[in-house]
Amino acid sequence: MRRRFCEKQELNRGAWSRQEDQKLTEYVQKHGEGKWRVIPRAAGLLRCGKSCRLRWMNYLRPNLKRGNFAEDEEDLIIKLHALLGNRWSLIAGRLPGRTDNEVKNYWNTHLRRKLLSMGVNPDNHRINHHSVLRPPRLNESTFEQDDQIPCAITSSPASKTSFHEQDDKLASAITSSPAVKTTFPVQDDKLASAITSSPAAEKASVPEQDVQLPCAIISSPAEKISNKLPDLSLKLALGNIPEVKTAEYSVFNDVKEDNTGNSAATLLLFK
DNA sequence: AAAGCCACCAACCGCGTCTTC
DNA sequence: AGAAGACGCGGTTGGTGGCTT
Numbered sequence: 398m399r400r401r402f403c404e405k406q407e408l409n410r411g412a413w414s415r416q417e418d419q420k421l422t423e424y425v426q427k428h429g430e431g432k433w434r435v436i437p438r439a440a441g442l443l444r445c446g447k448s449c450r451l452r453w454m455n456y457l458r459p460n461l462k463r464g465n466f467a468e469d470e471e472d473l474i475i476k477l478h479a480l481l482g483n484r485w486s487l488i489a490g491r492l493p494g495r496t497d498n499e500v501k502n503y504w505n506t507h508l509r510r511k512l513l514s515m516g517v518n519p520d521n522h523r524i525n526h527h528s529v530l531r532p533p534r535l536n537e538s539t540f541e542q543d544d545q546i547p548c549a550i551t552s553s554p555a556s557k558t559s560f561h562e563q564d565d566k567l568a569s570a571i572t573s574s575p576a577v578k579t580t581f582p583v584q585d586d587k588l589a590s591a592i593t594s595s596p597a598a599e600k601a602s603v604p605e606q607d608v609q610l611p612c613a614i615i616s617s618p619a620e621k622i623s624n625k626l627p628d629l630s631l632k633l634a635l636g637n638i639p640e641v642k643t644a645e646y647s648v649f650n651d652v653k654e655d656n657t658g659n660s661a662a663t664l665l666l667f668k
Numbered sequence: 669a670a671a672g673c674c675a676c677c678a679a680c681c682g683c684g685t686c687t688t689c
Numbered sequence: 690a691g692a693a694g695a696c697g698c699g700g701t702t703g704g705t706g707g708c709t710t
Contacts, residue, residue, distance in 0.1 A: 486698060502677050
C-alpha cells in the first residue's frame with residue numbers, strides 16, 4: 398500500500414503547536430499566500446503544503462471571525478444552502494470572516510438539527526406539510542407538490558421559460574414569465590415594482606469573472622435576464638434594477654430541467 | 669469516581685479542476 | 690494537446706471536553 402505523503406516524508410501530523418503557528422504566520426505575512434508546496438521548507442516547518450494551507454485558511458488568516466454564529470448568519474447559511482447545496486466555499490464567501498470548514502461544521506452540528514426540529518428536511522429544504530403552513534401570497538400553481546425553499550421565491554412555468562444552450566457546458570438567456578410578477582410574495586413595494594420579467598429571451602453575454610460572483614445579483618425589468626453559466630446547476634442572472642440597491646438584496650436565479658427536458662426558472666431574493 | 673456517550677471542530681484524505689510547461 | 694504538479698473543495702475522521710449514568 399502506498400504511504401501517505403506526510404508519512405513518507407516523516408512530517409508532523411495532527412494538531413499544530415504554537416511554534417508552528419508562529420512560523421507559518423510570520424512566513425505568510427512576509428511572503429504572502431500561495432506556493433503552499435514550498436512554504437513548509439521555506440518556513441522551517443515539518444508539514445506538508447496542504448496542511449499549511451489548511452491551517453492558514455481556517456485558523457491563522459487575519460480577519461477571521463471566531464465564535465458563535467449570529468442569527469442573521471444562520472439565516473443566510475440556511476437560505477444559501479437551500480439554493481447552492483453543500484457548496485461550502487460559495488456559502489462561506491457570503492459570510493465575511495467565516496471559512497468553508499467552519500460553515501460546514503456549523504451546518505452539520507447545529508443547523509441541520511435545527512431545521513429538522515422545525516419540520517424542514519435539511520437535504521432538500523422541503524417543508525413537512527403537516528407542520529408548516531405555506532406562505533399565503535404564493536401562487537400555488539407555480540409550485541410542485543412539495544413546498545420549496547422557505548423564503549421569497551417565484552417560479553415560472555417551464556413552458557414560459559426560454560432557455561438557450563450555447564454549448565454543452567454553458568447555457569444562456571433565461572427569462573422569467575409574467576407569472577413571476579404576480580406570484581412574488583411581495584413584502585416591499587420597492588421590490589414589487591422592480592422585480593418583473595422580460596418579454597422574451599435574448600442571448601447576451603456576461604463577462605466570465607462576473608459570473609463567478611455568487612452574490613448581489615439583480616434582474617432588471619427592462620433588461621434580459623441572461624448570462625453565461627459556469628455550471629448547469631447554478632444559473633445566475635446579472636443586471637440592474639434602478640429602484641433597488643444591489644447592496645440591499647441578493648437575488649439568485651436558478652434553472653432546473655425536469656425529466657422531459659423543460660426548464661423552469663426560479664428567482665430567489667433575500668436581504 | 670469512572671466509564672460511556674455525545675457534540676464539537678480541527679485536521680486529514682481523495683478527487684476534481686486549474687495552471688504550467 | 691497533453692502530462693504533471695499545484696491548488697481547492699467537500700466528505701470524513703479522530704481527539705477532546707462536557708455531560709450523563
